[in-house]
Amino acid sequence: MIDLSVDIAGVRLANPLVTASGTCGYADEYADLLDLRQLGGFFTKSITQKPRQGNEYPRIVETRAGMLNAIGLANIGLEAFVRDKAPLLRQLGIPVFVNVAGVQIEDYVAVAGRLDELDAVRGIELNISCPNVKEGGIQFGTDATQVHKIVSAVRAVCRKNVLVVKLSPNVTDITVTARAAVEAGADALSMINTFTAMAIDIESRRPILANRTGGLSGPAIRPIAVYMVHRVYTQVAKAAGVPIIGMGGIQFAHDAIEFLLAGATGLAVGTALFIDPGGVLGIRDGIADYLRRHGHTSIKEIIGTLQT
Amino acid sequence: MIDLSVDIAGVRLANPLVTASGTCGYADEYADLLDLRQLGGFFTKSITQKPRQGNEYPRIVETRAGMLNAIGLANIGLEAFVRDKAPLLRQLGIPVFVNVAGVQIEDYVAVAGRLDELDAVRGIELNISCPNVKEGGIQFGTDATQVHKIVSAVRAVCRKNVLVVKLSPNVTDITVTARAAVEAGADALSMINTFTAMAIDIESRRPILANRTGGLSGPAIRPIAVYMVHRVYTQVAKAAGVPIIGMGGIQFAHDAIEFLLAGATGLAVGTALFIDPGGVLGIRDGIADYLRRHGHTSIKEIIGTLQT
C-alpha cells in the first residue's frame, strides 16, 4: 500500500489532491461526475462578506493551452454560505477550506472570524491575489507590507482554522510576499493564482472579457508555477516548515509529480476540472503508480526532492 | 495599397515585423527559408563584450504551447560580430538592431559605444531581462533604479543609434520599469522577454534544463504579453511618444493584430520562427488583409486603438 496522505499544518489530507478555489463551486455541481470524498480536501469558491454578482458577461475566454477568467468573485456571500452550503460541505467528510476575499482588511477579518466558528470548516484560504476585481484582491497580494498586515489581522481570528495564504504570481519576487505571509503567521501557502492577462476581439477592437482583463490559468502557466513553487519551497517554506499547496496547470499525473518534486505538499486542480472532472482521481492514481514504480511507500518521500 | 510602414524613433520599418532577438541568429541561418529583406527590421541574438559559450546542454524544452530556453547568451562576442557579421547584416538592406547584454553596466556601455560607430547598425536593443544568466541580465531589468542607471549610461553612448530597452515581464508592475527606461532616455521599448520557469524530468528528479530554469516563450504567454503591452502603452508609452515593439507568442496574423490594437508599433516573432520561418511574411500579409477588410489604408490607423 502506498501512503498518499499529507499533512497541511495539522490537517490530514488522505491524498494531496484538492480543488482549486473557484473551479468547483461549493461542491454540489460535480456530484455526478466526481466523487469528491475521494479528494484530499475541498477548497470553495471565494466567499466575501456580502454576496457579489460578479462581472458582466463575457467572463471567460480560451487561449492557447489556457483560459482567462474574470468572474469577479461572484458568490453567494458569507451568510448564505453559512446557512446553505456549510452543512452540505460538512457531509463531504473531507477537510473543507473556505477561500476568503474582500475589499478591505476588515472584510477579510469579519469573514474569517465567522468561519472560525463553523465545525464544517477546517481552514481558510486567504485570497489576496484575485486579479479580477477593482479593489482589494491583488493589490493586497503584491506588496509585502500589505501581505503582512492582512495576514496578521486574519491570523488573530483564526483560532481553530488553519490559515492558508494564496499568493499572486504577478510579482517580481514571490519569495518576498511568501516570507511576509509566513512571518505574519500563515500556516500554509497556496500558489499560484492566475496571471493578469488580456485577449482582444480584433473585429470589434475590444477586450473579449467584459472586465477587460482576466486571469490566465491552465497548462500554459505550469512551468512558471513549478518554478515559483520550487523557489518558495527552497527559500522560504522548507526552513519555516510551512507546506505549500501547488497549482497552476495541473492536468495529468506527470504535472502533479513535477509540483511534488518542486516542493508542493498539496496539489490543487482548477482549469483541468472543467475538461475532465474525474481526471483528478486519475492524477491521484498516477501518482501512486509513480511511487510504486520508484519503490516508495509514502508520498512524503518525494516532496521537495528535486535535485538541482 | 496598404501602407504597412511604421516608425521606430526615426527608423522607418517597411512593415512592423522584426525578428525576436536570439531566435534568428545573425541572419544567415534562415537564408533559404525566409527572405529577411521583406521584414521590417532585424534584431540580432544578444551580443556581449566577450564571446560566451552559453549554458550546458539541455538548453531547450517544450512545454504546453510554449518552450523554455536557457541558452545563456551564447554568442560570438563583440569583435567577431563587428568583423564577421556586421558586413553581412548591412547587405540585408533593412534596419538592423543589435541586442546588447552584459554583466556590469560598463560592459553594456562598451558594447553599445562600439556599435554606435557601425554604419551597419541602426539601433541597439538593451537586454536587461535575460533570465538565463547568473549575473547581469534580469537583475537589471526588475528594479527601476537599476533600469534608470543602465539606460542612462548606455544612452550617453548612443549618439547615432536608436536605443530600444527590452523589458522583463517578471515584475510586479511593468509600467514602473517602463517609465524608468523612458525617463532615462529610451527611444523605444521592446516587450516582453521570457518568464522564468522550470520543467522537471520526473524520472531523474532533476530540472530538464542544465541551467535548471529557463525562459518561457511562445503562444502560452501571449495573453500576458498583450496585457502588458496595453498597460505600458496607455500608462507610459503613448504620452511619452515612445513606440513599443511587442512580442510574446506571436504566431498568426490574429496575434499580431492583438498586439497592434493593444499599442505595439513593431512586432517581433520569436518561437514561431522555429516552427514556420516563412510564416512571419504570412503574418505581414494577414495584417494587410485585415486592414483592407476594415477599410484602412495605413497600419498606423489601428495602433493602440483598443477600446476599453
Added chain:
Amino acid sequence: MAVPTTKSKGIFTAGVLANRPACADHFALLLRLAEFPPTQPGQFVNIRCGRVEPILKPTEFEWRPGSLPPPHQPETVGRQPLLRRPISLAGRRDLDDGVELEIIHRVVGVGTAWLAGLKAGEPVDILGPLGQGFRPVDRPLAAVVGGGSGIPPMLYLAEALAAAGKKVVAFAGARSGASLPLTIGAHDLPSQAGWPTLCTAEFAARGAATVITTDDGSLGFPGLVSQALQGWIERSSVAQGELAVYACGPNPMMQAVAGLCLPAGIPCQLSLERHMACGLGACQGCVCKVKDDSPQGWKYKLVCKDGPVFDVGEICW
C-alpha cells in the same frame, strides 16, 4: 432498452456511427453509446474536441537510462482545443442495446472543425446531458423556431412535442439556402410566401410542416425567420390561445421572437448561448441576466445550469 444509468449526467465515450455534411456549413454527427442518461430537448452535451487517447507513459529506454537526452514532458499532448464545446442534442434514439445521439453543428472554429473531421468508428468524449431543456406548455399548437445552428435542437423538440400529441410547425431560417442544415424537397417545396409545407425531410419525419426563410431569398421566404413567424401568426387562423413558441438562434432573432410573443401573451421559451468553461454551474462563466425583484431589477443566472432554455419573460436582453 439500454440499462439506464443511475446518474443524471456523466462522461461517456461515444463511437461515431456517421458524420455527414448537412449543408455547406453544418455537419451532422451520429453517435452511438452503450448508455446515456435520460435527456430532454434543449439539453446539450459538452464535447471534448480532441483525440480520446491514453496519456503516454514515460518512455522506457532501449538502453541504459541517461543515454538519451532527458525526456520531454510526455503530456505536451495538447488536445485541441483545451476546453470542451457545448452542442445541443438534435435527436436521440433508444435502442435495445444502446443509445444513438445526433448533433448538428456549424463549423466556426477549432472545436467544430475537429468534430467535422471525425470518421465512423472513432471515439468521442462527451459530458452530459447538461442544462434544463424545453418545458412543454399545455397548448395544442407549437411553433418551433430555429435560426442557423439553432435549428438542430428544434428537431429533437419537434419530435418530442409531436409525440406528446401537439401539432408542430417548424420555422427554420438561414443566411442562404446553402447553409440550411436540412434536406429540402422531400415531399414538397418551401413556400416563398412563408406558409408551412412538408418541405424538409427532417421535420416532416417528425410530423411537422416547415417554413423556410433565408436572408438572401435564395430559398423559401425571403427575410427573417421572425418575420415569417409573425406573418404566419397574423395571417393564419391560428388561435393565439392555442399556440406556444420555442426558439433557438442568434440573439436578434430571439429578441424579435420575444417581441412578438411577450405582448401577445404567447407562451415562449428561448434557448440561449454563452461561452462556457465547465457547463456544470461551477465556474460562473456563462451568466445571463434575468428579471428579479431586487432594487436593480435583475440577477444573474447560469446558462449552463439554469438554462440554456429560459422563459421569454425572464430574460433581460
Added chain:
Amino acid sequence: MAVPTTKSKGIFTAGVLANRPACADHFALLLRLAEFPPTQPGQFVNIRCGRVEPILKPTEFEWRPGSLPPPHQPETVGRQPLLRRPISLAGRRDLDDGVELEIIHRVVGVGTAWLAGLKAGEPVDILGPLGQGFRPVDRPLAAVVGGGSGIPPMLYLAEALAAAGKKVVAFAGARSGASLPLTIGAHDLPSQAGWPTLCTAEFAARGAATVITTDDGSLGFPGLVSQALQGWIERSSVAQGELAVYACGPNPMMQAVAGLCLPAGIPCQLSLERHMACGLGACQGCVCKVKDDSPQGWKYKLVCKDGPVFDVGEICW
C-alpha cells in the same frame, strides 16, 4: 527527374504514400513530394507533427455582428506539439515526377505518435534537408552500425556506400527482436555468433549483409551491437586499414564504438541526437562539445547545423 530546387533547404508539403509499422515500436513512413533538394545520408528533416491546415478566418456571422458572443480567438488551433521533430532520412528515391522520402521512427511521445497515425494521402509539413550527413571515407569496406532508432539512417547510408562501390556490412542492434525495425529472414537467418548474413530484407536490398544483436538475446547475437562489431573486427579477416565505421544510436553504444575505433585508428563517424527547436543553427539549443585547442580543451558545436554527424575524434563525451 524532378526539377531540382535551387535552394539547399526549404519547407515542403509531402503526401503520405504509405505508413506501416516496421516492428513493435517503429513506424515506416513513405512520403511523396513534387521536389526536394539534394540530400545526403545522415541528414534529417524537421517535421511539423500536426495537421497542415489553413488558419481559420474570423467567422462570418449569419446575422448582424454582435449578435453572437465575441469571437473566440481562431488560432486556439494548438498544433500538437508546438515545435517540429527531427527525424533522419532512411531513404530517398528520385522519380521522373517527384521524390520519395522514407523515414522510420520509434513512437516515444506526442510527435511520433502523431506521425504513426498518419494515413495515405494525408499531408505532412517537412522542413529540410538539414544538417551535415556522413562523409564517405576512402576505404573499400564500410561497417554501418545502428542501434534502435539509429538504424534508419544506416539504410540510406548503406545504399549510398554500396552505390559508391564499397562493400558494406550492417550491424543492427535492438532491445529485442520485436523492436527491430527490419524485415528478418528474407534470404537468410541472423547469426547467433554475430556473423554477417543476408538476413534483413532492407540491408540485403542495398547489397549489405547484416549482423543482428539483441539485448535480450531473442534474435541474432545476444549482446550489444558494439560487442558484435568488435568480435567481427577481431575474428574476421578484416584488414583494419580497409575499414571505415559509421554509427548512429544511443550514446553508450556510440561511445563503445568510438572506444573501438579511436585506438585502432579506424575512421569513424557518429550521428548525434539533441533536442532541437529550430534545426537551423539559429536557436543555439542543440549544442555538443567538440575538442578544441582553447585552454578549456573544448568548444560547442551545433548538432543541427555542424552535425548531426561528427568525426569520432572531435566528440567530447
